Structure formats: C-alpha cells, structure tokens
Amino acid sequence: MPYAIPRPAVQPLSQILPDEAVLMMGAGPVPIPQAVAHANSLVINHLGSTMAQVIDQVKKMARYVFQTESPYILGVAGPGSAAMEMSVANLVEAGDRVLCLVNGYFSGRLAEMARRAGADVTECPVPLGECATPALVAQWLDQVQPRVLTLVQGETSNTTWNRHLPAIARLASDRGCLVIVDAVCTLSTMPLEMDAWGIDAVITGGQKGLSSIPGVSLVALSHRAFERILARRAPTVQWCLDAKLANAFWNEGKYHYTAPTSGVLALHEALRLVCEETLERRFARHRACSTSLQAGIEALGLALFVQGSARLNSVVGIQVPEAVNADAVRLAMTQRHRVEISGSFGLPILRIGQMGEQSRAHNLFRTLHALGSSLKDCGATVDLPGGMSALEASLATHHAAL
Numbered sequence: 518m519p520y521a522i523p524r525p526a527v528q529p530l531s532q533i534l535p536d537e538a539v540l541m542m543g544a545g546p547v548p549i550p551q552a553v554a555h556a557n558s559l560v561i562n563h564l565g566s567t568m569a570q571v572i573d574q575v576k577k578m579a580r581y582v583f584q585t586e587s588p589y590i591l592g593v594a595g596p597g598s599a600a601m602e603m604s605v606a607n608l609v610e611a612g613d614r615v616l617c618l619v620n621g622y623f624s625g626r627l628a629e630m631a632r633r634a635g636a637d638v639t640e641c642p643v644p645l646g647e648c649a650t651p652a653l654v655a656q657w658l659d660q661v662q663p664r665v666l667t668l669v670q671g672e673t674s675n676t677t678w679n680r681h682l683p684a685i686a687r688l689a690s691d692r693g694c695l696v697i698v699d700a701v702c703t704l705s706t707m708p709l710e711m712d713a714w715g716i717d718a719v720i721t722g723g724q725k726g727l728s729s730i731p732g733v734s735l736v737a738l739s740h741r742a743f744e745r746i747l748a749r750r751a752p753t754v755q756w757c758l759d760a761k762l763a764n765a766f767w768n769e770g771k772y773h774y775t776a777p778t779s780g781v782l783a784l785h786e787a788l789r790l791v792c793e794e795t796l797e798r799r800f801a802r803h804r805a806c807s808t809s810l811q812a813g814i815e816a817l818g819l820a821l822f823v824q825g826s827a828r829l830n831s832v833v834g835i836q837v838p839e840a841v842n843a844d845a846v847r848l849a850m851t852q853r854h855r856v857e858i859s860g861s862f863g864l865p866i867l868r869i870g871q872m873g874e875q876s877r878a879h880n881l882f883r884t885l886h887a888l889g890s891s892l893k894d895c896g897a898t899v900d901l902p903g904g905m906s907a908l909e910a911s912l913a914t915h916h917a918a919l
C-alpha cells in the first residue's frame with residue numbers, strides 16, 4: 518500500500534550547487550575562510566569540558582572584538598535578528614519609553630521589535646543618507662526621557678554610517694538610558710568600543726563582518742544591562758532568548774537548549790582569525806579595500822549613494838544609472854562572471870559588501886570588472902579601464918594595509 522503523500526523527486530545538492538562557487542560580494546552572507554568552514558563541519562557535545570573550553574575562548578576573543586570587560590557575552594542560535602530580539606526583549610519591559618533612531622530598514626526593525634515588546638516607542642527619523650547628529654539626539658532624549666535607546670552603527674539597507682555613535686551613546690548613557698547598538702554588519706570592520714563608549718548591548722551576527730556562517734550570533738551586555746534584566750518585573754516572554762537562561766549556559770555550563778555546536782566552533786575560528794590579524798590591521802584593511810573600491814566605482818563614471826562623512830565603508834551603495842535595470846545587471850554579474858552583489862529594499866541602488874573576506878584585493882578586481890562589464894552589457898556608459906586602473910592605483914597607495 519503506497520503512502521498517500523508520494524515520495525518527491527529531488528536532485529542531490531551536487532546538481533544544484535555549481536562546481537565553481539559564486540563569489541558572494543553582496544550585503545551578506547560573505548565568503549568564509551577554510552578554518553571556519555572546517556570547524557562548521559564538526560559536531561561536538563554541547564555540554565562538557567571540550568565545549569566549556571571552546572566557550573571560554575569564544576568569550577575571551579569576543580571581549581577583545583567588542584572591546585568590553587563584561588562577563589555577559591551571550592551566544593544565540595539564530596540570525597542577527599535573533600540577537601536583536603534578544604537584546605530588545607530582555608532590556609525592554611511593557612510600557613517602557615524607548616527611543617529608536619531610524620535611518621533605514623534595520624534600525625526600523627529594532628523599533629518594531631520594541632513595539633512588539635510592549636514599549637511606548639518614539640521613532641526619531643533621520644533623513645535618508647544622513648547620520649544622526651548628537652544635537653538632534655540630545656533634543657529627543659530630553660523630550661522623550663527614554664529608558665532605552667536603539668540605533669545601528671551601520672545601516673546596511675542604504676549604506677549609511679552613524680559616525681557619531683560614540684557621542685550619541687555617551688549622551689544617552691549619561692542620562693541613565695540604556696543603549697542598544699546593532700553592529701551586525703560593522704563589527705570587526707570598523708572601530709567599536711563598547712565600554713569606552715558607554716554601550717549596554719552590542720548585537721552581531723555571524724555572516725557579515727566576522728566572516729562566519731549565518732545562524733549563530735552574539736550579544737554583549739554591560740553590567741548595567743544585566744542588572745536591569747535581573748530587576749525585571751516580569752520574565753522575558755521568549756524562553757529561548759531569555760538572557761538569564763542564556764547566561765546560565767554561557768557562564769555556568771548549565772543546559773539551556775542544545776547550542777549549535779558546529780556554528781559556535783565556526784564562530785570560534787572566525788574570532789580567532791580576527792584576533793590573529795588584530796583589530797588595528799583588520800580595520801585598516803577594510804578601510805583600504807572599501808575606499809579603493811569606491812574610487813574604482815567613481816572612476817567607472819558611477820555615483821555613490823551616500824555622500825560625505827555619513828557613507829558606510831562596510832557596504833558600498835551605488836546609484837544605478839537611469840534607464841538601466843539593476844536586476845538585469847545583477848543577473849549578468851552572476852551568470853557571466855559568477856559574482857553576486859545585492860540590490861536594495863526599494864531604493865534604486867546596488868550594494869557591494871566590504872565585510873571580512875570580501876575585503877581582499879583579488880575579490881575587488883573581480884567584482885569591479887564584473888560590475889563594469891555587466892553595466893556596459895545592460896546599456897550603461899562606463900569607463901571600464903579607467904575604473905580598473907583607479908582601483909589598482911588606490912590599492913597601491915594602501916599597499917601596507919592589505
């Protein structure tokens with residue numbers, strides 16, 4: 518008697534995945550180093566002395582990367598958004614006033630999460646392509662008197678950098694307001710000093726700046742933040758994201774849920790490579806690669822989306838020339854050149870990631886060539902040799918940082 522639901526006909530992965538992998542140069546996930554890929558292929562027990570040693574090192578390395586002495590480094594099985602939700606759900610209680618700086622899609626997601634946590638949310642809108650200024654934020658802080666402030670360091674969706682983060686965090690922190698910072702795309706690509714800047718929760722994912730795999734993320738909480746959690750009137754609704762339960766695993770070796778051991782091992786290797794490179798050298802490499810790519814894009818004859826000092830280096834936004842179909846350009850890049858970049862959320866821009874392994878000279882040449890050549894095929898007028906030569910010239914001046 519055959520089953521009512523018949524057996525499906527499927528292809529093995531070997532027929533779906535190309536022999537030559539596509540180079541992922543979009544807004545994440547990003548290519549991973551071999552050590553990370555190998556670690557991700559292992560499964561170990563989530564409890565016991567081996568895992569304890571791994572967790573201990575992950576926390577030590579994360580403290581360096583987050584620049585914090587806090588013991589509250591917590592992992593979460595989930596995407597960057599789960600780390601965002603873990604921060605918001607634990608630090609926000611129903612009825613709390615929360616101020617959210619919104620300059621794009623991801624900062625707006627933090628506001629939405631705070632609303633779902635029952636907060637009385639005030640959104641401080643920031644004009645598209647601009648960063649929030651300390652003067653503006655001071656005004657809103659005084660007017661709203663929030664218990665929690667949320668913002669992103671880099672708004673991946675439209676490539677804006679909140680460059681005044683240190684001053685803004687200080688303003689909030691001095692007023693006793695907790696500061697939640699989403700650093701999913703920026704962590705380890707540019708400076709972020711959790712303790713020195715007075716930040717209470719730093720959120721990161723695996724698949725962007727850290728060049729690890731998607732699905733395992735980290736949150737760092739300050740002492741002040743953890744005290745606020747211990748003093749909650751009601752327990753955190755989301756059991757899996759409960760910071761107290763997560764802390765029991767991450768700091769006391771007690772069972773919470775079965776940790777994603779492969780992903781934690783991958784994260785261990787990604788963090789180890791950051792430590793080996795050092796933050797100073799890693800930031801310099803990202804700056805050199807991103808600014809050289811930007812110089813190459815402009816020399817192609819294209820305009821960058823964000824002007825001046827609000828421009829993010831971790832993800833580069835490019836204005837699509839009028840009469841050119843951005844999706845057709847991306848399709849040509851993938852099919853003919855095997856390079857993938859990102860479109861955007863409704864904006865007429867293309868985005869190229871400069872996170873972790875994406876910031877390597879050989880990847881820049883391949884990507885800029887694929888972009889210029891595909892734009893040409895789609896009817897745009899671009900100076901391809903000019904762009905390539907500007908990239909080469911800029912990289913040469915930054916040679917020591919590569």
Ligand SMILES: *Cc1c(COP(=O)(O)O)cnc(C)c1O
Binds near residue numbers: 545673
């Ligand atoms: C990618 C990203 C997120 C979301 O991460 P997921 O892993 O997709 O959940 C959040 N914030 C920023 C700034 C991001 O770049």
